[in-house]
Amino acid sequence: xxxxxxxxxxxxxxxxxxxxxxxxxxxxxxxxxxxxxxxxxxxxxxxxxxxxxxxxxxxxxxxxxxxxxxxxxxxxxxxxxxxxxxxxxxxxxxxxxxxxxxxxxxxxxxxxxxxxxxxxxxxxxxxxxxxxxxxxxxxxxxxxxxxxxxxxxxxxxxxxxxxxxxxxxxxxxxxxxxxxxxxxxxxxxxxxxxxxxx
Amino acid sequence: xxxxxxxxxxxxxxxxxxxxxxxxxxxxxxxxxxxxxxxxxxxxxxxxxxxxxxxxxxxxxxxxxxxxxxxxxxxxxxxxxxxxxxxxxxxxxxxxxxxxxxxxxxxxxxxxxxxxxxxxxxxxxxxxxxxxxxxxxxxxxxxxxxxxxxxxxxxxxxxxxxxxxxxxxxxxxxxxxxxxxxxxxxxxxxxxxxxxxxxxxxxxxxxxxxxxxxxxxxxxxxxxxxxxxxxxxxxxxxxxxxxxxxxxxxxxxxxxxxxxxxxxxxxxxxxxxxxxxxxxxxxxxxxxxxxxxxxxxxxxxxxx
Amino acid sequence: xxxxxxxxxxxxxxxxxxxxxxxxxxxxxxxxxxxxxxxxxxxxxxxxxxxxxxxxxxxxxxxxxxxxxxxxxxxxxxxxxxxxxxxxxxxxxxxxxxxxxxxxxxxxxxxxxxxxxxxxxxxxxxxxxxxxxxxxxxxxxxxxxxxxxxxxxxxxxxxxxxxxxxxxxxxxxxxxxxxxxxxxxxxxxxxxxxxxxxxxxxxxxxxxxxxxxxxxxxxxxxxxxxxxxxxxxxxxxxxxxxxxxxxxxxxxxxxxxxxxxxxxxxxxxxxxxxxxxxxxxxxxxxxxxxxxxxxxxxxxxxxxxxxxxxxxxxxxxxxxxxxxxxxxxxxxxxxxxxxxxxxxxxxxxxxxxxxxxxxxxxx
Numbered sequence: 030x031x032x033x034x035x036x037x038x039x040x041x042x043x044x045x046x047x048x049x050x051x052x053x054x055x056x057x058x059x060x061x062x063x064x065x066x067x068x069x070x071x072x073x074x075x076x077x078x079x080x081x082x083x084x085x086x087x088x089x090x091x092x093x094x095x096x097x098x099x100x101x102x103x104x105x106x107x108x109x110x111x112x113x114x115x116x117x118x119x120x121x122x123x124x125x126x127x128x129x130x131x132x133x134x135x136x137x138x139x140x141x142x143x144x145x146x147x148x149x150x151x152x153x154x155x156x157x158x159x160x161x162x163x164x165x166x167x168x169x170x171x172x173x174x175x176x177x178x179x180x181x182x183x184x185x186x187x188x189x190x191x192x193x194x195x196x197x198x199x200x201x202x203x204x205x206x207x208x209x210x211x212x213x214x215x216x217x218x219x220x221x222x223x224x225x226x227x
Numbered sequence: 228x229x230x231x232x233x234x235x236x237x238x239x240x241x242x243x244x245x246x247x248x249x250x251x252x253x254x255x256x257x258x259x260x261x262x263x264x265x266x267x268x269x270x271x272x273x274x275x276x277x278x279x280x281x282x283x284x285x286x287x288x289x290x291x292x293x294x295x296x297x298x299x300x301x302x303x304x305x306x307x308x309x310x311x312x313x314x315x316x317x318x319x320x321x322x323x324x325x326x327x328x329x330x331x332x333x334x335x336x337x338x339x340x341x342x343x344x345x346x347x348x349x350x351x352x353x354x355x356x357x358x359x360x361x362x363x364x365x366x367x368x369x370x371x372x373x374x375x376x377x378x379x380x381x382x383x384x385x386x387x388x389x390x391x392x393x394x395x396x397x398x399x400x401x402x403x404x405x406x407x408x409x410x411x412x413x414x415x416x417x418x419x420x421x422x423x424x425x426x427x428x429x430x431x432x433x434x435x436x437x438x439x440x441x442x443x444x445x446x447x448x449x450x451x452x453x454x455x456x457x458x459x460x461x462x463x464x465x466x467x468x469x470x471x472x473x474x475x476x477x478x479x480x481x482x483x484x485x486x487x488x489x490x491x492x493x494x495x496x497x498x499x500x501x502x503x504x505x506x507x508x509x510x511x512x513x514x515x516x517x518x519x520x521x522x523x524x525x526x527x528x529x530x531x
Numbered sequence: 532x533x534x535x536x537x538x539x540x541x542x543x544x545x546x547x548x549x550x551x552x553x554x555x556x557x558x559x560x561x562x563x564x565x566x567x568x569x570x571x572x573x574x575x576x577x578x579x580x581x582x583x584x585x586x587x588x589x590x591x592x593x594x595x596x597x598x599x600x601x602x603x604x605x606x607x608x609x610x611x612x613x614x615x616x617x618x619x620x621x622x623x624x625x626x627x628x629x630x631x632x633x634x635x636x637x638x639x640x641x642x643x644x645x646x647x648x649x650x651x652x653x654x655x656x657x658x659x660x661x662x663x664x665x666x667x668x669x670x671x672x673x674x675x676x677x678x679x680x681x682x683x684x685x686x687x688x689x690x691x692x693x694x695x696x697x698x699x700x701x702x703x704x705x706x707x708x709x710x711x712x713x714x715x716x717x718x719x720x721x722x723x724x725x726x727x728x729x730x731x732x733x734x735x736x737x738x739x740x741x742x743x744x745x746x747x748x749x750x751x752x753x754x755x756x757x758x759x760x761x762x763x764x765x766x767x768x769x770x771x772x773x774x775x776x777x778x779x780x781x782x783x784x785x786x787x788x789x790x791x792x793x794x795x796x797x798x799x800x801x802x803x804x805x806x807x808x809x810x811x812x813x814x815x816x817x818x819x820x821x822x823x824x825x826x827x828x829x830x831x832x833x834x835x836x837x838x839x840x841x842x843x844x845x846x847x848x849x850x851x852x853x854x855x856x857x858x859x860x861x862x863x864x865x866x867x868x869x870x871x872x873x874x875x876x877x878x879x880x881x882x883x884x885x886x887x888x889x890x891x892x893x894x
Contacts, residue, residue, distance in 0.1 A: 046246050050298045053258045057296065060265045061439045061454045091264075092255045094715070147383040149262040149719075151272045174268045174415050175454035177435075203417065207266040220266035221452070222415065250615040256715075275715040277614035282607070283859030285866065308870045315866050317540050330828045363860070374846050376720040401882060407874035426874040446856045448717035472877055489873055504870050 037105075039074035041088050043112040048072070052089035056209065059218035064171045064180035067165060069216050072162070076106035078131045083157045083211035090155075091116040091127060098125035100134040111154075128156045132186065139194050142206045150203040151152075160186040163212045170226040182217070184210060192225060240328030247294040248326040253277055257295040257450070263443060264452035269414025271365050276448040284412030286344060289361035293342050296357065296441075299325065304338035309346035309487065309504035316344070332390035333507050345408075347429040349486045349508040352438035354455065360423040365451065367421040368412045387419045390462065396410055398467055402465045407472070411447070414453055414459045427472045428487045434461040476501040481512035554599045568592035575786075577813025582854065583609030584714070584733050586783050586812055592790035603663035603735075603854050610855060623768040623777050627787050627810075628687055632763040637688045639791055644686050647695055650762065651814070670850030676760045688759040689789050689806070698804040702833075720846050727829050728822075729847060732810060736818045742842045743824035750811075753807065758791035762814050784812045793871060795834055795876050805834060 031203055042048035048071065055067050058159025068082075075084035091097055091114035098119040099107050105130075107118050119125035122137035131137055136158075145153035170194065187210075198221075205221030228439040245251070253275075279287040297303065303323055307316040319342060320331050332338050335350040344361040350426055352358060368378045371389050379386065397405045404410075410427035414420045422430060424443060432503040433440065433453060440453040453459060463469035475485040477498040486508055488501040503509035533568065548733030569576055569592040579591040583606045591609060598604035634650025637643055649655070692698040702724065702810040710725035718726055731739060746753050764784050768777040807827025809819035826844040829849075841847055851857060 046251060047299065049251065050246075050296075051257070056298060057258075057261060057265065057439070061260055061452075078236060079330060090255060090259060092252050094252075095259070148379050149273075150267050150270060151260070153263070155259075155262070174457040175265075177437075177456045203267050204268060205266075207262070222266055222268055245615070248615070251616065252617075273717045273719065275717060277714075278610040278855060279614070280609070280611045282862065283856045284861075284863030285859060287859075304853055308867050314543060321540065323541070344866075345868070348753050354535060364862070374720070375850075379719075402885065403879060405882075407878045408871040424868075424871050427871055428874070430848060446860055467544060472874060474877075487873075489868065490876065504873075 033096075038109055039076065039114045041052070041073045041109075042085075043072050043098045044083045045088075045117075048085070051088040052085045055062065055216060056086055056089070056218070060080050060175075061176045061218075062177060063218050063220060063223040064165060066165050066215055066217050070226070076103070076109045078103070078133065078159075079106060079129065080211050082161050082216040083129065083159050083209070086128065086157055086209055086211070086216065087127065087202060088101055088113055088161040093117075094221050095126040096124065098122045100129075100131065101143050102133075103131070105134055118123070122154075125154055128154050129159070130156065131159045131164070132161055136186070137204050139191070140198050144201065144204040144206060147204060150205065151166075153204065154206050157209045158208055159211050160184050161212065163215055163217050164208055167218075171223050172226070173224045175220075176223070182219075195225060200215070236377060239325075241325040244326050246327055247297050247323070248280070248290065248301075249294045250274030253291075261292065263453065264422070264441070264450050265439070265454055267418075268453055268457050269418030269420040269451060271449040271451045272455065273448055274450050279320070279445065281318070282433075283446035286342070286361040286365060287317060288447075288450070289342050289344070289445075289446055290319060290322065290443070292367050292441050292443035292450060293323065293340065294326075296359075297327055297340060298328060299327070299329065301329050301339045302337055303329050304333065304335065304341045304347070304453045304503075304507075305331070306341070306507075307344040307345060307490075309344070309348070309508075310506040311504065316348055331513045334511070335507050345424050345426075346487070346504060347425055348430045348509070349483075349503070349505045350434055351432075354437045356438040358438055358440050360425075360440065360442045362421065362423045362442045362449070363446075364409075365421055365442065365444040365447050365449040367409075367419050385417060386495045388417060394462060395464070398464070403467065404463075411462050413462065414485075416460075417456055419450065419462075420453075420459075426472060426487060427461065427469075430459075430461045431471065435459075464495045469501045472502060478503045478509060483509065483512060538713075541889050549759055554597070558710075562594055563598065563804065565589055565592040568595050574814060575600070575602065576819070577811070577815050578620055578736060579605045581700050581812040581815055581818060582606045582733055583613065583630040584736065585613045595602070596630050603858050607858075620771075622780070625719075625767060625769065625783075625785070627761065627785065628690075630761055630763040630765050630785070630787075633762055634762040635759065636662060637757065639688060639758050640691075643688060643691065654658065685769055687789070688791075692758070692791070692804065696801075696803065699806060699890060701806070706755045718849060721832070724833075727845070728826060729809075730849045730852055731822045731825055734822070735854035735857070736815070736821065736859075739821040739851055740817060742828075742848060743821035745840065746824050746828045746842045751831065751836075751843045752788075752793070753824060753827045754793040754826065755807065755822065755824055758789040760788045760816055760819065761814070762786045786813065786815050788816070788819035788820045788823040790820070790827060792827045802831070805830070805847045835862065 035147060055069055059065050059067055071081045071083050071085035073084055073088055077083055079116040082222055087110060090190055091110060094116040096117045096119040097110055108214045111118065122128050123141050123143065128137065128142060142154040145151055162185055164183040166181050168181050170179050170181055207221050208221055210217040260272045264272045275350050276291060279290055281287055281290065292321050305316045305320040307313040310316065323329060324331060335348040335488055338356065340357050342359045364376055368381060368389060371393055386443055394404050408426045409424040410423050410430055412420050412430060412433065422433060435456050439455055442451045461469040474488045476488060476518055478486060478488060480502055486503045486505060489504045491500050491502055493500055567590050575595055576588055576591045579594055579602060583591065594605035594608040597608060632648060634652060635645065635648045659807035689698060704723060713726050713729045718730065741891050758874055766779045766780050767781050767783060770777045792805045792807050794802045795805045805827065807823040809822030809826065811818040825842055825848060829837050829845055831843040838844060
């Protein structure tokens, strides 16, 4: 990896140990209860175009053992995560363990991401998707593990094309991709086990 | 936090270790495994289990899971056989007191995080509680097929005929299924899962439980999970429905009839008595716990 | 009347005091120093380092002292210490050909370049208790010759056989990928040889010895010959990212065993001997030799041999080789299991009742 000019890297967590635990715990909470919205506290300075929640999540979960895909224009963010977490950078989404997609980034097709195998479905990508709005109680219906009866979720970026692709890959379960939805400091989970209806 | 009860003398935070003992990179690896486990309910995620300062087989999987999720504001309860005062429970609680300084409790209702060996508390678990099970053998098929290369295929194909045959052979031989603990369950209609050696009495508690259930097997290097409100079904046949243990006796201390009872030998003349295995449940019923003021409203699951 | 058992914390604390007292023994006897353990119990130190997967003689000596000489307990202490240490990087492969030799023997040739160097070994001692050691302070006679050999003076037996292609070349996986680190990513079956060798290197010596022995008694016959066993010092090199070339960061003592085994061949491929490999920290010939036999047995599938014996079964051998895992799980039976036992008790009573009722109804 090329050397990093640390003069131009923004600050990560001031207390990595405690902040990572808190952010992970919120991530665990929303993955275990899809459709629940939480606010993520973070004192890290996020790279431009990456919301506080998405940034905190990436800072908390990445390290030398995993790779991250960022849209090609996000070179400052690439330097930032390389520096703070030691993660490697994937040049194409299909090779990445973590895929960040910003509002203005092109959304890679979910079916091209790592989905694991039927024997090792865990060897799959986790997507962190920054969106313009997350509204709970309206929109598509969510059912499945973590949801007592059903819940509703409205996200403008997750359009009918997304719903179509996701219902297609749902037939490949347990293979799949797990998604964190973020909007500024808000965080919501959409693991593969969640069934989406319209 | 004075309202929280604890049975141990003060144990001070040992600042010579990282918070919760594990190094940050190990925690991240385990946290990623836990997230995948939650996303694929009942599937055993392999993880790079570390040697812990407690022996394999003594709760190292549960300890690694707990160490990776615990935060400063958690209230921890540790039980073994349903009791807070058994040596293994005492030792593990002590480990977390030393390495995290968190508040511990014996009371199920006060805990945000419960690590357990062999029981699920009688007091129903709540939303925002997490229960961590210590698991010796995570593979439900291991007794029938010890080769992981083979069981991996069965899980991949959701091909569990072997287990059904075994249970049916029990019925043919004994008239009923002769498995009393670690009784296999199906999670979300997809994965056959070992519930850890809890008595089958506790199996129904797993179904649609509001709490998050995490399972750690350190020696076998696997983590798995049941999210809240997830269907968990104990295997059975139409003509042989699943049944749990019931006792003729009731608890000699609190009179409970509906809890899991331990048989205690009182003399060498065949004298015996029955007591609740869940010591907190029994004490609460006897009113032995000093009435506690309402706990401080706690943010999400120990996070701030 | 039943009294609920309380005060587990106090009982545990007291147990700690008792074990410390038992470890120290009679205070009238001088306490062991780490230097004494390190220098005078060197083979115990070597085993603890090998299976503890940490090369540090002083820490191993400390572990042995703390464990009152129980090797498996000492290995446990070292492993637990190692588990959460930060990892700075990976060294280059050590070059055992340029080992500073203290001992090198081959059973396959009477003599060979560099010679047979017996070095420090119990092999040719007569196993008679030496009562002179019972007395303190007996001076040790200086050996006549310095057994240390000059670097590169000896070529390896495997290379000698390799010249004629009589032995298979060192098998390297397609593309020579970075080996998977089994302490980070758990084994999944089937395993690569690199993973198997890592597992065997930290595996229990007694267990590997028994497995290796079984292969000699007909349970997967390897037809082994001790091609070469060497013990000595090797240099350890790392390539720092900022330098880009290797620098020596230290040296360590190793024992290496190259076992020459059962040949293979076919109509198209001329017969060749095959290899089994063993290595251990310090001076641990029993371990290195046992490992090389088991390694060879585990190559059965790769070499097209029928897998018929326990020592050839990857999952069986590798899943049970670690003495921490084995010792922990066997001894966890000491923990309370009364809830499960209660469940079984209830079931057995019920079964007996059903049977008694049936017998009663029949008569």
